[in-house]
Amino acid sequence: xxxxxxxxxxxxxxxxxxxxxxxxxxxxxxxxxxxxxxxxxxxxxxxxxxxxxxxxxxxxxxxxxxxxxxxxxxxxxxxxxxxxxxxxxxxxxxxxxxxxxxxxxxxxxxxxxxxxxxxxxxxxxxxxxxxxxxxxxxxxxxxxxxxxxxxx
Numbered sequence: 085x086x087x088x089x090x091x092x093x094x095x096x097x098x099x100x101x102x103x104x105x106x107x108x109x110x111x112x113x114x115x116x117x118x119x120x121x122x123x124x125x126x127x128x129x130x131x132x133x134x135x136x137x138x139x140x141x142x143x144x145x146x147x148x149x150x151x152x153x154x155x156x157x158x159x160x161x162x163x164x165x166x167x168x169x170x171x172x173x174x175x176x177x178x179x180x181x182x183x184x185x186x187x188x189x190x191x192x193x194x195x196x197x198x199x200x201x202x203x204x205x206x207x208x209x210x211x212x213x214x215x216x217x218x219x220x221x222x223x224x225x226x227x228x229x230x231x232x233x234x235x236x
Contacts, residue, residue, distance in 0.1 A: 115171040
């Protein structure tokens, strides 16, 4: 698939350190393949929902296939910046449209599965953070109660 994508690349882009390649919530306007450099993919506020992407990493394919906004923000972290190949959703779909209908359906199904898994992970991380907050609150309350008890 990379060979087919390589011939359909619309352009290459260069991004400076600290710059966002794409922003969570923005409509997916590209499928990105990192050629050189590194970037941090952040989904939500949880520390566990961060992944380092490097040369060969892909991002935005699921969003482009499903016509949804970007799930995460991709921020350049390498000091030398980042070089990425950009493929539009239309070009991605054009390349897939040549495949048999069963393969097209399989690609869509797998895109939905990946999206569902990511959202479940994010939801689980949120629930875990809520539990930690509740535990912290209970520990503070216990500490206050213990401090108020008369000492013998």
